[in-house]
Amino acid sequence: MVNPILKTCIAGIELKHPVMIGSGVLNDQPQLLERAIVEGEPSAIVTKTITWEAREGYSPPIIIELPQGGYLNAVGLANPGKDSIPSLIEVGYKYNTPVIVSIAGSSIKEFTDLAILAEEHKCIAIELNLSCPHVKGLGAELGRDPKMVYTVIKEVSSVIKIPVLAKLGPWDNIVQVSNKALEGGAKALVLINTIRGMIIDIYTMRPILSNVIGGLSGAPLHPIAVRIVYEVYRELEPEIIGVGGVIDYESAIEFLLAGAKAVQVVSALIKNGFKVIREIVNGIEDYLNIMNLKSINDIIGVIHKF
Amino acid sequence: MVQGIMKSAIITRIIKESKDCISIYLRSLKYRISKPKPGQFIMLWVPSYEEIPMSISGYYGDELRITVKARGATTKYLVNNAKPGLFLGFKGPLGRGIDDVKKLWNQKVVLIAGGIGIAPLAHLAYEIHSIADTYLIYGTRSASELILLKEFKNLCKDIYISTDDGSRGFKGTVVELATKVLPLIKPDAVIVAGPKEILKEIALYANKIGIDGWILGESIFKCGIGACGSCTIGKYILCKDGPVLTIKEFIKAIEMGN
Numbered sequence: 001m002v003n004p005i006l007k008t009c010i011a012g013i014e015l016k017h018p019v020m021i022g023s024g025v026l027n028d029q030p031q032l033l034e035r036a037i038v039e040g041e042p043s044a045i046v047t048k049t050i051t052w053e054a055r056e057g058y059s060p061p062i063i064i065e066l067p068q069g070g071y072l073n074a075v076g077l078a079n080p081g082k083d084s085i086p087s088l089i090e091v092g093y094k095y096n097t098p099v100i101v102s103i104a105g106s107s108i109k110e111f112t113d114l115a116i117l118a119e120e121h122k123c124i125a126i127e128l129n130l131s132c133p134h135v136k137g138l139g140a141e142l143g144r145d146p147k148m149v150y151t152v153i154k155e156v157s158s159v160i161k162i163p164v165l166a167k168l169g170p171w172d173n174i175v176q177v178s179n180k181a182l183e184g185g186a187k188a189l190v191l192i193n194t195i196r197g198m199i200i201d202i203y204t205m206r207p208i209l210s211n212v213i214g215g216l217s218g219a220p221l222h223p224i225a226v227r228i229v230y231e232v233y234r235e236l237e238p239e240i241i242g243v244g245g246v247i248d249y250e251s252a253i254e255f256l257l258a259g260a261k262a263v264q265v266v267s268a269l270i271k272n273g274f275k276v277i278r279e280i281v282n283g284i285e286d287y288l289n290i291m292n293l294k295s296i297n298d299i300i301g302v303i304h305k306f
Numbered sequence: 307m308v309q310g311i312m313k314s315a316i317i318t319r320i321i322k323e324s325k326d327c328i329s330i331y332l333r334s335l336k337y338r339i340s341k342p343k344p345g346q347f348i349m350l351w352v353p354s355y356e357e358i359p360m361s362i363s364g365y366y367g368d369e370l371r372i373t374v375k376a377r378g379a380t381t382k383y384l385v386n387n388a389k390p391g392l393f394l395g396f397k398g399p400l401g402r403g404i405d406d407v408k409k410l411w412n413q414k415v416v417l418i419a420g421g422i423g424i425a426p427l428a429h430l431a432y433e434i435h436s437i438a439d440t441y442l443i444y445g446t447r448s449a450s451e452l453i454l455l456k457e458f459k460n461l462c463k464d465i466y467i468s469t470d471d472g473s474r475g476f477k478g479t480v481v482e483l484a485t486k487v488l489p490l491i492k493p494d495a496v497i498v499a500g501p502k503e504i505l506k507e508i509a510l511y512a513n514k515i516g517i518d519g520w521i522l523g524e525s526i527f528k529c530g531i532g533a534c535g536s537c538t539i540g541k542y543i544l545c546k547d548g549p550v551l552t553i554k555e556f557i558k559a560i561e562m563g564n
Contacts, residue, residue: 026535026543031562035541060349060357063529065310065397075534203314203335203393206353270310270533 004288005295006281008043008261010239011125011163011187013098015043015262017281018296019252021274022046022190022243022264023102023127023167024217028079033091033099040274041281044098046190046264047088049129051103052110054081058211064199070218070245071267072197074211077104082114086121093122100165104129111152112159119160126162128153130181131169131193143193144171146180153184163187165241170195170224178232188239190264191232192225218267221245226258233259233301247276249283259301310531312351312395313337318369320388323453326376327422328385331369332396341365343403344430344497345522345550348372349530351395355380359527359545361426361499362399363454370396373425373453400530401549404430404497404520410438413494416487417462418443418508420480420500421451426522427499428454435461442466443487445480449473464491481507488517495519496553506560509553521556523549 006017021042026032028048036045057078064072085101092099101118103126105111115126130143130152142148149166157164166181167190168174178189194215199208207213222245229242242255243264252263268276284296293299319331342362350372351357358380364371376385415438417427424444431440442458445468452474458465467475468483476483481504488496488511496519498508505521512519525537525544532546540562542548542555551559 025533029535029538031541032535032538032543057528057534060528061312061351062357063310063531063533064312065308065531067308067311071310071533073533078534078536199312201312201314201353201393201395203316204353204395208312208351208395210356270531 002294004285004293005297006285008296008300010241010262011165013044013125013163015098017043018256018262018284019277019280020044020046020241020262020264021269021277022266023049023129024266025269028084028088030087030091033088034095036274037091037095037097040277042097042265042277043262044100045092046100046102046127048079049077049102049104050079050082050085050114051077052082052105052114055079061208061210064208066199066220068220070216070220071270072199072209072214072216073194074209074214076211082117085114085118085123089118089121089123092124098124100125100127102127102129102167108152108155111156115156115160115164119162123162125165125187126156126160127165127167127190128156129167129193131167143169144173144177146173146177149177150180150184153181153186157185165190167193169193170228174228175232175235178236178238182236182238188241189232190241190243191228191260192221192244195221195224217244219245219247219251222251222254226254229255229260230258230303234304237301246280249280249287252280252284253287253299256296256299257301257303259304261300308337309400310397311337312397313339315394315396317388317390317392317394319390323373324451326385327373327451327453328388329363329371329373330384330388331366331371332394333369334396339365339368339370340399342370342399342429343405344407344433345403345426345520346399346401347426347530347549348396348398348400349527352380352384353394355383357530359530360396361522363425363428364432365429373422373428375422397530401545402547403550407433408437410434410495412438414439414441414491416441416443416491416493416496418480418484418496418498418500420445420504421447423498423500423504423522424454427497428457430497431458431461439463441491441493443468443480443484445469445483447471480504481511484508485511488512489515493517498522500524505556509556512553513557519553520550521553523551523556
């Protein structure tokens with residue numbers, strides 16, 4: 001049996017397989033990035049979202065596992081700030097694994113300054129977090145406004161040569177926002193970010209998260225994310241990275257069939273560790289064999305042919 | 307797998323242990339709590355205050371005991387206001403404990419506690435005292451801060467005490483006492499809990515004289531489920547890879563810095 005081809009390509013970046021580590025969990029410290037690469041062998045890693053200044057984030061409770069599955073988090077974009085960028089990128093070169101820096105800003109200047117800084121340190125691509133659902137002024141309001149999305153991406157794209165990926169939230173106008181992101185110069189879309197949610201403890205009669213509202217991630221998000229990837233691909237056929245509830249090879253393959261060229265895993269790392277990435281890659285390989293397909297390209301967007 | 311879910315709980319009993327320290331007995335209202343491995347912890351949520359890591363000092367089937375010393379805003383609130391009937395929440399038991407206590411069968415084990423580090427060692431002592439020769443070396447600043455001693459007297463072959471002010475036992479630190487006592491006991495293993503500095507000094511000393519064992523690590527735990535990275539020491543995510551680390555793992559982690 002010939003090994004099927006798992007290679008894929010996003011925004012001109014060659015990936016050895018379609019399973020990346022997405023932004024959000026444990027990826028703002030070099031030694032953890034190293035561990036993620038060694039234990040998980042992802043095809044690329046997106047860092048935790050970095051802001052210009054370091055952010056402490058909210059006070060605990062910040063992350064809760066949900067009885068229904070998945071997680072609710074309001075970490076508050078905690079991150080070590082711009083000074084961490086060089087050491088994070090360096091890990092990628094050391095292990096020959098692309099490190100994509102995720103950034104967020106409270107102004108267009110912060111976005112462009114961060115993007116320039118990352119490019120100066122030979123970053124391979126930038127992911128713009130245009131959809132963090134629980135931090136005021138840093139995401140949600142911006143991300144649902146097609147004009148703002150266009151402006152931020154246009155400005156960032158005009159100051160750097162490396163590709164810009166746009167991570168967008170699950171808004172009702174997602175097709176319109178996606179269209180504007182592409183017009184602005186995004187080379188690929190990362191769909192989707194978490195959805196705003198809330199959990200209440202009935203005995204203390206209080207919301208559990210200190211920020212009251214958080215972002216829902218993990219398995220419950222998956223059908224929504226698949227639907228959005230499907231709709232955006234159907235209307236615009238852009239390059240898409242699917243994210244939201246990838247917990248096994250089946251949930252990854254659904255994204256590929258709906259039109260994504262790669263997927264990102266985040267929440268599943270919490271319970272299953274970085275090794276879950278390798279398990280998903282092996283599962284995709286077995287699936288292609290069972291289906292008698294030669295390449296990952298044979299399944300990307302296939303759902304739209306029927 | 308429900309460890310990371312916030313479980314509604316009610317306080318059933320409070321025991322005052324010292325001037326600024328209480329034990330709280332907690333009952334989970336919905337979920338059955340699996341038996342914690344020694345060293346595992348919970349994330350205790352006190353509404354209007356924070357969610358904080360807490361060692362487990364006892365397990366009684368449907369109840370957990372935690373022993374709280376007033377230090378930050380949340381623990382001060384608890385020590386002054388906790389009473390039976392108060393609702394709280396917790397995640398857990400969390401993290402890696404000592405996996406297989408049976409391995410300690412017939413061994414000589416010395417527990418070393420600095421300050422409130424005594425709390426998790428109480429649950430551990432209940433788990434191992436019937437299979438291992440258990441000793442305790444325990445230090446606090448002053449005699450009035452010594453707690454849970456009655457229980458340890460029933461669980462240990464011998465207890466060695468230090469106080470910084472000499473109000474009871476050896477006058478000096480628990481580290482100084484340990485370096486005097488360990489060569490005499492010649493244990494097969496030590497298990498250490500307490501402030502970071504004590505963990506570090508005892509770990510380095512035990513390693514030097516060729517004694518194996520574990521430390522119960524201390525760090526800032528914000529999520530408790532290995533997601534936020536605030537507790538990282540070296541490459542270890544302490545709330546998930548620990549809090550129990552072997553002495554060798556711990557030394558490797560502190561050599562890596564941070």
